[in-house]
Amino acid sequence: MRRAEIVAAILLAVLSIYLMWKSAELPIGWIADEGPGGGAFPFWLAAIMLVCCLWTMVNWYRHLTPPSNSQNSFMNAYALRMFILVGGALTVMIGLVHIIGMYGSIPLFLLFYLRFLGGHSWITTILVALLAPVIIFFFFDIAMRIVLPKGYLEPLFFPLYSFFL
Amino acid sequence: MDIIALLLDGFVIAFQPLNLIVIIVGVIVGLFIGAMPGLGSVNGVAILLPMTFLVPPASAIIFLAALYYGAMYGGAISSIMLGIPGASTAVATTFDGRPLALKGKADKALITAAMASFIGGTISILLFTGFAPMLANIALDFGDQEIFALMLLAFATFVGLSGDDIPKTIFSICIGLVFSSVGLDIMSGEPRLVFFDIIGFMHGINFLVLAIGIYGIGEMMWTIESNREDSAMSKAVISMSGIMDSIRDMGRTWFSWTIGSLLGFFVGILPAAGATPGSLMAYGVAKMTSKNPGNFGKGEVAGVVAPESANNAASTGSLLPMLTLGIPGSPTTAILLGGMVIWGLTPGPLLFVEHKEFVWGLIGSLYVANFFAVLINLAFIPVFLWVLKMPFTILAPTIFVLCLVGGYAPTQDMHDIWLMLIFGVGAYLLRKLDYPLAPAVLAIVLGPIAEPALRQSLLISDGDFSVFFTRPIAGPITIIAIILLILPAVKPLKRRFFPGTNSETS
Secondary structure (H helix, E strand, C coil): CHHHHHHHHHHHHHHHHHHHHHHCCCCCCEECCCEECCCHHHHHHHHHHHHHHHHHHHHHHCCCCHHHHCCCCCCCHHHHHHHHHHHHHHHHHHHHHHHHCHHHHHHHHHHHHHHHHCCCCHHHHHHHHHHHHHHHHHHHHHHHCCCCCCHHHHHHHHHHHHHHC | CHHHHHHHHHHHHHCCHHHHHHHHHHHHHHHHHHHCCCCCHHHHHHHHHHHHHHCCHHHHHHHHHHHHHHHHHHHHHHHHHCCCCCCHHHHHHHHHHHHHHHCCCHHHHHHHHHHHHHHHHHHHHHHHHHHHHHHHHHHCCCCHHHHHHHHHHHHHHHHHHCCCCHHHHHHHHHHHHHHHCCEECCCCCCEECCHHHCHHHHHCCCHHHHHHHHHHHHHHHHHHHHCCCCCCCCCCCCCHHHHHHHHHHHHHCHHHHHHHHHHHHHHHHCCCCCHHHHHHHHHHHHHHHCCCHHHCCCCCCHHHHHHHHHHHHHHHHHHHHHHHHCCCCCHHHHHHHHHHHHCCCCCCCHHHHHCHHHHHHHHHHHHHHHHHHHHHHHHCHHHHHHHHCCCHHHHHHHHHHHHHHHHHCCCCCHHHHHHHHHHHHHHHHHHHCCCCCHHHHHHHHHHHHHHHHHHHHHHHHCCCCCHHHHCCCHHHHHHHHHHHHHHHHHHHHHHHHCCCCCHHHC
16 A cells, blocks of 8 residues: 555656646746636646645655555455456447447446356346346437447447337 | 515426426435445436436436435435445444344334434425525625635635545645646637547546546446445334334434434535535534433434434535535535536526526425435335345446446547546546545536636736635635635644644544
């Protein structure tokens, strides 16, 4: 935990500096008759962020915050395993939306999660994995007219569109 | 009376068929969400807000407000039955609710919690009805300086009152504000903070992307890690005689629910405080003023009554500054506020003038929602208990899927979904290091209002910051904000120079 605290503080400090630099693309000073320039607001806020990161580093050095004293590991084996599996599954699901669309990737995600992470029976898994996209389709595509991305599966939906819309 | 006539109009709106359906559905969904360990009102409102595009804006807000209420009721269910708070707002309910359940009096605890919630809700709505028009009337005269001073105050409460690590709290506020400034600069029209020239940043960062990232994806990852083992569930059967019994208990514990409702309401108004500290304080005061404080923690009915009346009162209290001043009193109302902006209903005093029927319709709906919440809660307790048994490995992926489609709906841009994932993972990691995340959500909602207010004020005063101190209303607000900001800095100094004076706070 102690190492994670300082690593996070350093990374966030770098982020703050990047934000300051990026804000400075717009004028950050006073413009006559216009007030503060467009970059001033984010620039000074990012500057405060940087100060806060330095403050956290000082607290870390002086062992003042709970994480900077904690002997526990930032992620134990279970947490790391779940983080990688769940985070990975989410990333793959979102990535697949670009190729096979929401209605392709959502059932795959549910299948993976329920069957392999949750250890549920095939019946439960398939029931949830098939029911969820059907409900989502009727709610979003039909009722709200928000067309969710379909990727390369788009042609499969043409009959449904012509029937319901 | 003017207010009564307006309120009656409000009831007429609340009883329109669509609104009535929306209230009932909202309450039921809220009860489920509240009852689920790991999910609270804020998660429900964040994840389900995109789904409300189905109905007109006024009904959507009514739905979310009903959900907010339902979640406050529902939180008690898992606190009592599982000993795990259904939401952080129901933590104090476990102290005496769980012991009651272990003694075989789970039904008594559940009924009492529902009754206390109803009373807390009712008292706070009455207070709300009285205060809101008054406050809105005063706020009508507010200029940019006052608005910015109020924003400062809202953020200062997080620094001064929340008890989180100070630099991390300020960091969270600032990063939320910086994210809110991504996109086009409203004054010069120039693109600003378009990271790596990715075109998706041109339309700014939608607050829902951050809110769903934090309260959907981040929260779920957090819960997956922390709620591993299943705990034993108590048994409860609800009977009419049990309800009558509880009504008598209510008469006995009148002091607990009065203090709970009042504390909850006024603590709920403060942006950084809200339902969780409100209910903890109510529990503490009820214990302190009780004739036999030794019974608390062992299954004292008053120990359920006080926090449950307080957390419902706090949810109404947090709506007060949101509707009248445009400053949300809790993360949940911050998301509601963001939603209202999307729907073109800018919260603030003008709402009471320009959208009278909306405001009073909402207030009327609060009364109706509170009534239905207690009814549905008592009638369907067995169903909620059945749902509590639902394995988390079904609930979690379902929520992730809802986050995905819900995050896509508002802007219909896959860029936002990727951003949501990054925010969710970042929020999960930062939360492990005690970074508070609610201030960032509040900040991204308030940023687009705070920045122009600040720039206009400075433009008018020609860059002189003293305008925030010299105006009659802005002045005191700014000074209170600054006191709150330096409050935490004073505490350690005091400890250093006067050792022993406040040792209990260390």
